[in-house]
Amino acid sequence: MTGKRKVGNLLALAVLSYLSQQPMHPYELGRSLREHGDDRSIKFNHGSLYMVIGQLARAGFITEQETSRAGQRPERTVYALTDAGRAELRDWLAELVEQPQHEYPAFVAALSLIGALPPRQVLDLLRARLGHLARQQAEARGLVDTSLAEGVPGLFLIEEEYRLAVLDAESAFTSRVIQRITDPATDWTGPWGAFHGENTPTTQGE
Amino acid sequence: MTGKRKVGNLLALAVLSYLSQQPMHPYELGRSLREHGDDRSIKFNHGSLYMVIGQLARAGFITEQETSRAGQRPERTVYALTDAGRAELRDWLAELVEQPQHEYPAFVAALSLIGALPPRQVLDLLRARLGHLARQQAEARGLVDTSLAEGVPGLFLIEEEYRLAVLDAESAFTSRVIQRITDPATDWTGPWGAFHGENTPTTQGE
DNA sequence: GGGGTCATGTAATAGGTTACATGATTCT
DNA sequence: AGAATCATGTAACCTATTACATGACCCC
Secondary structure, three states: OOOOOOOOOHHHHHHHHHHOOOOEOHHHHHHHHHHOOHHHOOOOOHHHHHHHHHHHHHHOOEEEEEEEOOOOOOOEEEEEEOHHHHHHHHHHHHHHHHOOOOOOOHHHHHHHOHHHOOHHHHHHHHHHHHHHHHHHHHHHHHHHHHHHHOOOOHHHHHHHHHHHHHHHHHHHHHHHHHHHHHOOOOOOHHHHHHHOOOOOOOOOOO | OOOOOOOOOHHHHHHHHHHOOOOEOHHHHHHHHHHOOHHHOOOOOHHHHHHHHHHHHHHOOEEEEEEEOOOOOOOEEEEEEOHHHHHHHHHHHHHHHHOOOOOOOHHHHHHHOHHHOOHHHHHHHHHHHHHHHHHHHHHHHHHHHHHHHOOOOHHHHHHHHHHHHHHHHHHHHHHHHHHHHHOOOOOOHHHHHHHOOOOOOOOOOO
């Protein structure tokens, strides 16, 4: 089903998508990406772009259309989408929309090893995290609102709204964990704190 | 602040954490990782493990403690955490808990390019996604519940609960988007559908 | 006692990031 | 005209994944 794409880097998906609108040369692709702010959603750096374009060409998804030279600038190779490329774009995009991918966010890794830190410190860290999350939420919210006010169609802000939704969930989760750690009714902090040599404030005197 | 770790792979964080409990040889590390199910949270494969261990050793975070040979098995090199390693573990973990990292999930990339698919198809795909999400939620929920029933301390399930929280948010978001696409009161599908040659079911007759 | 799979590691390859290079524009 | 920045690309260097190797143990 998900039989390993010939080119797996998501930057390639963006390249296919942009080329589906018109042929372009690599630098122009990069500029468009950044102007549309798609570099917030897709990891972009200059070197990877050329690499990905090479891979796509070898895979037959794009072809050199013309290689013009204007003035004394270095040659610019203009690439165009092939039929295979158009098919790959549709198929790949559809797959990503339909099937949640198993990914490995750093926070999940940290949570799975959190026992290595003492609960007291974790508490502080989580409170600080709440602050960072709030800032990011405000930022994203602001971006969405001003863009909408400027008349940008909602479709172009959908990924920012997704981020907002996840940020909300993260904040709520973080608050819940803070609750649990501080709530003496849970046996959470007991063995955990003891292991780190912290005294449990709940059980004083037997 | 976040000044580029000497070893960036999160698998290294797990190695540091496991070695903080006792010295081990590489294979044992891998086995423990899998037994604790931490390979659900941290991308693990055999080759990367040895690579990461090499990096950690070069960086001075771990050292070969002894290199014993039992019977005719290949030599097993046992590694132990150094003081620098212990510090790195604490510092890295704290950073990840405190500061949300900017990451690039595939779904965000897909959303940012979603306009390349016709709204009609996106609708179907999102509905299918809802089903996948529901399955994953059920699975995670089941895992948490049975583990708790078996007496596993809640602390060890925290990352699974985080996943659940995010899955909930994703489902809700997906439903909202489906609403918006189908709701004729939004101007969402108008230009988008038109671009793909779909007729807008909302505006029939001027 | 032969076939699987466990245990253990190395080597080859592919992927991705950073650094380097260089002519053209623009600004002051 | 010199400095800064744009435009454009290549090369060197890491990182990560896959493939290869091989002796030991276990099952039938």
